[in-house]
Amino acid sequence: MRFTIRMDDITPGMNRGNFERFRRLLEAYGVCPLIGVVPECRDPMLQVEEDDPAFWDMVHGLREQGWQIAMHGLYHIYTTRKGGLFPLNRDSEFAGLSLERQKRMIAKGKRILSSRGIETDIFMPPSHSYDRATLQALRENGFRYVTDGFGTAPYEYEDIIFFPIAARKTDVMKQKTDGLTTLVMHTNSMTEEEFRFYEKLLKTGRGLSYDAWHREKKRKQTAAGHAREYLTAAGKRTVVRLRSYVKR
Ligand SMILES: [Zn+2]
Structure with a gap:
């Protein structure tokens, strides 16, 4: 299986040593990933180092090299305990909020990125969670693509094109099948x-x-396909929860 790479949680306060190390690795193989940039990070979990004053210039440089940029939420703060349409986790910045509020949040994220000279129509939902209102808010704000869902081919759902991720990163190693998927990286x-x-x-x-x-x-995407994906995501969450229960 062929694969692409997305890097989550790209912020001025990220772990720069790991980021630079992985960047060199990608450059050595000529692979340009998608990076999920948080418009205005307020998540203390993502504050690994002091903010880098050169962060936004670096993002511009990467874009010129061919790296793609996604908007990764707005503040990266979880406001609800909803899993939404793809319930891999039970936290969300968006799922469960009213359409009006989601529209305002997505418009704000877009404005902040614009003020930094960055335009994008790809959305990366924090914690993989979004609901129908998120998708509508995205459409109304000019977003066309979401990096999420499971699978090996792009699919259309509710007038948004999904570029799916791999359910398990080792699948990419084992399977000899054709198709393309995305590996999710947290360099922090x-x-x-x-x-x-x-x-x-x-x-x-x-x-x-x-x-x-x-x-x-x-x-x-068919209704059956969506149901399958929903159950896989919910099942994965259960497995992770059971494992951490056992560990505790
Ligand atoms: Zn994130």
Whole structure:
């Protein structure tokens, strides 16, 4: 299976050492990822270092190199305990809020990015959670793409095109099937083992730059397909919860 990479939680206060190390790895293999930039980060969990004053210039530089940028929420603060349409987690910045409020939040995020000279029509929902109102708010604010859902081909759902993610990162190693998926990276907390895993994966030559998604054949998401995806996400959450219960 071919794969693209998305990097979450890109903020002025991120772990710069890990980010730079992973960036060098991607550059060595000629792979340009999608980065999820938080318009105005207020999440203390993402404040790993002092804010980098050169952060926004760096983002512009990456874009010029061919990196793609997604809007990763607004403040990256979870306001509800709703899993929404893709319930991988039970926290959300958006799912469960009124349409009006979601429209205001998404418009605000877009304005903040614009003021930094960044325009994008790709959305990366924090904690993978969004609901129908989020999708409507996105459409009304000119967003066309969401990086989420499970799968190996882009699909259309509620007039938004989804570029899906891999349910398990090891699937990409094992399966010989065709198709394209996205691996989700959190460089803030990346371990040595993960660096080794990704290097091995990139060596296979199956890693593509994120714009490859635009060349893939789209399919329509059916009600059955959505139900399957919903159950996989809910099932994964249950497994994770049970595991952490056992550990405790
Ligand atoms: Zn995030």
